Structures are given as structure tokens and as C-alpha cells.
Amino acid sequence: MKRYLPLMIFFGLAVLLGIGLTLNPRELPSVLIGKPAPQFELDRLDTPGQFSPSELQGKAWLLNVWASWCSACIQEHPVLNDIAKSYDFPIVGLNYKDQDRDAKDWLALRGNPYKVVVADREGRVGVDYGVYGVPETFVIDKAGRIVYKHIGAVTQQVFKDKLLPELQKAQR
Amino acid sequence: MKRSFYWLMPLLLALSLTVSAKTASSITSNPIAEARLVELSAELRCLVCQNESLASSQAPLAEDLRREVREQIALGKDNAQIINYLTDRYGDFVTYRPPFKARTLLLWLLPPVLLLTGLVLLWLRLRRASPPAPKTDADSDADDDAIKALQQEFDGKNHERD
Numbered sequence: 001m002k003r004y005l006p007l008m009i010f011f012g013l014a015v016l017l018g019i020g021l022t023l024n025p026r027e028l029p030s031v032l033i034g035k036p037a038p039q040f041e042l043d044r045l046d047t048p049g050q051f052s053p054s055e056l057q058g059k060a061w062l063l064n065v066w067a068s069w070c071s072a073c074i075q076e077h078p079v080l081n082d083i084a085k086s087y088d089f090p091i092v093g094l095n096y097k098d099q100d101r102d103a104k105d106w107l108a109l110r111g112n113p114y115k116v117v118v119a120d121r122e123g124r125v126g127v128d129y130g131v132y133g134v135p136e137t138f139v140i141d142k143a144g145r146i147v148y149k150h151i152g153a154v155t156q157q158v159f160k161d162k163l164l165p166e167l168q169k170a171q172r
Numbered sequence: 173m174k175r176s177f178y179w180l181m182p183l184l185l186a187l188s189l190t191v192s193a194k195t196a197s198s199i200t201s202n203p204i205a206e207a208r209l210v211e212l213s214a215e216l217r218c219l220v221c222q223n224e225s226l227a228s229s230q231a232p233l234a235e236d237l238r239r240e241v242r243e244q245i246a247l248g249k250d251n252a253q254i255i256n257y258l259t260d261r262y263g264d265f266v267t268y269r270p271p272f273k274a275r276t277l278l279l280w281l282l283p284p285v286l287l288l289t290g291l292v293l294l295w296l297r298l299r300r301a302s303p304p305a306p307k308t309d310a311d312s313d314a315d316d317d318a319i320k321a322l323q324q325e326f327d328g329k330n331h332e333r334d
Contacts, residue, residue: 025222031263097232123236130261132219132233 030130030149037063037140038128042118045095045103051116053092053144060170061090062163063138064114064154065126067098068106070134076153077110083159084113089167093117096126096134139163141170205245212251213238216258217266225268 032038041052053063064080066073084091093114095103100119107117120126129138129146139148148166150158210227216237218229226234226241237258244254258266270276 028219028263028265031260097236123233127236127240127261130263132262 026133027151028132030146032130032146033149035146037138037144037146038125040118040120040125040128042094042120042125045100045107045117045119046112046114051092051118053140056090056092056140057144058142059090060142060167061092061115061140062167063092063094063129063140065094065096065129065131065134065136065138067096067134068102069098072153073135074110076135076155077113079154079156079159080113081111082156084115087164087167089171090115094125094129095119096131097121097123137163139166139170142172205242208245208251209238209242212241212245212254215268216241216255217268219262219266 037053039053041050043049044051062083066077080091083089091114093116095117097120100121103117103119107114118125123131129136133151135153137150137154138146141147147170148162150162154163213226214228216226218224218226218231218234218237220231220233221229224231224234226237240257241254244257249257255267264270264276270279272280
């Protein structure tokens with residue numbers, strides 16, 4: 001029995017490290033889950049004026065961080081267009097570290113699923129939300145708290161399995 | 173010919189690292205604040221290129237976070253407050269030194285526990301392996317007798333042959 005101990009330790013380690021390999025080190029859990037969504041006041045790109053999250057108090061909504069220079073955003077954009085068509089949840093687009101002109105052209109070309117588009121030109125609001133890449137999508141509940149964060153492109157699958165249940169819970 | 177320069181490579185690599193660490197974009201003219209920025213951002217992780225510090229990373233996010241740190245310094249915040257500011261947004265992963273709390277207990281305690289266990293096992297094993305018994309006078313007398321006996325036997329045999 002004792003002579004198999006090193007072998008058993010080896011297999012134990014191999015299984016542990018094997019599990020480690022299947023995890024994605026890029027996906028960092030957000031510390032903001034359950035905390036109030038940070039407030040901001042930013043210029044709108046879709047119409048003149050400004051927007052602040054407090055305007056959506058009492059509603060569950062999505063905050064989608066995107067940029068015209070981000071390729072994964074092109075991939076997720078049709079999904080966002082579908083969501084906007086099929087559901088009532090407002091989607092706010094946080095245009096992250098972008099040129100206004102580029103962002104507007106990009107939306108004109110690919111359609112605008114956003115109820116509101118705001119420009120975070122220097123990425124300051126992004127820092128408050130713990131954004132470290134685009135796209136990222138937050139679910140914010142009726143009380144204005146962040147309840148879920150998705151890192152990377154939103155697919156139909158992600159929306160159906162993760163965002164939609166969270167949104168429905170957040171609306172209650 | 174080429175091979176003879178291989179030993180230079182780690183040296184050059186090390187040099188390039190120190191150079192890039194020093195280039196953490198300096199904008200403010202205050203050298204004390206800049207020194208604090210470099211010192212602080214060397215302790216902080218760039219979340220885009222995770223194994224690079226904020227000081228050495230050229231990623232746009234690292235630029236932004238250095239700007240935030242610089243502003244916090246200008247506001248007169250101390251190091252702990254600045255690190256809190258970042259961990260409130262990005263979590264403990266942003267620091268290279270995770271704080272000591274319930275979730276990181278295993279991380280902090282496992283290495284010393286393993287080391288201690290190893291040392292105790294080593295000590296037990298060394299103690300169990302009995303050292304060779306020291307030679308006593310009785311032993312050496314016995315040896316002398318044996319040698320004498322052998323010598324006599326040897327001499328006797330020689331005589332017989334003659």
C-alpha cells in the first residue's frame with residue numbers, strides 16, 4: 001500500500017491541475033455583484049443631452065460595454081439587436097474609449113439596439129465598473145444593484161441561460 | 173559562434189524588464205509622486221496581461237489605472253486607500269499580495285504547513301535510521317585476537333609449504 005503513495009499523490013495532483021487547465025483565467029469574478037451600480041453622468045451619443053443610471057430606477061436593465069474598435073462586439077451585436085426586438089428590458093450602451101464619430105458610424109451600419117448610448121471617452125466609468133476588456137455586460141436590478149456580469153460576447157445561449165433569468169429575477 | 177552569446181540572453185531580458193518598469197509613463201512633474209506611482213504600480217497587476225505589473229504594462233487599461241493611481245496620489249490618499257480604491261473595483265486579484273482573510277487562508281498557510289510537515293518527516297526518518305555502533309575497547313581487543321590468530325594460521329601454512 002505504502003509503495004503506491006507517490007503514485008496516488010501524482011494522480012491527485014494531475015486531476016487538480018487538470019481542472020485548473022479547464023478554467024478560464026481571463027474570467028475574473030466581479031466584486032461589484034450585489035453592490036449598487038456606480039453612478040455616472042455621461043454625454044449621450046444617440047441624442048443630445050446626458051444620461052445617469054438613476055433614470056432607470058425601478059426597472060431591470062442591461063449595461064453593455066462596447067467599442068467600435070472591438071471585434072467581439074461585432075459578433076455579439078446581432079444578438080443584442082434580437083434582444084431589443086423581443087424584450088422590453090432597456091439596454092444601455094456604454095461606448096468605451098472610442099471616438100464619437102466611429103461609434104455613430106458603427107451603429108448606423110449595424111443597427112442600434114440601445115435605448116441609450118453614452119460615451120465613456122476616457123474609460124473612467126469603465127474603471128468604476130471594474131471593466132478590463134470589451135465587451136462586458138451587466139445586469140442591473142430594479143433597486144439599481146448590479147446582480148450579474150458577463151465577460152465577453154453575449155451569444156443567444158448566454159442570453160437564454162444567464163442574462164434572461166437574471167433579468168427576470170431582477171424585475172421582480 | 174552564435175552559441176557563445178546565448179549566456180547574454182537572460183541578462184538582456186532582465187535588463188529590458190528593468191528598463192520597461194522604469195518607463196511607467198511619467199506625466200506629472202512631481203518626482204516624489206512619480207516615485208510613489210512606480211512603487212505602487214509595481215505591486216499591482218495589469219488585468220489585461222495578467223502576469224505584468226501595472227508599472228510595466230503598456231496596455232491601455234494599465235495606462236488608465238496608472239492615471240487613476242496618479243490622481244489618487246494627487247488627492248493625498250495613502251497607499252492603503254489607493255489599493256482599496258482599486259480592489260473595490262477589480263477585486264483582490266489586482267494586487268500581487270492577496271490580503272490575509274478567510275478565503276485566502278489556504279493560500280497563505282499551506283506553504284509553511286507543507287514545509288513544516290516535510291521537516292518533521294525528515295527529522296523522524298533521520299532519527300529512525302540508527303547510526304553505526306561506536307567501536308568499544310572490547311571490540312578492538314577481539315579484533316586484535318582475531319588478527320593474531322589469522323597471523324599464526326598464515327605463518328603456520330607458510331611453514332608447511334617449505
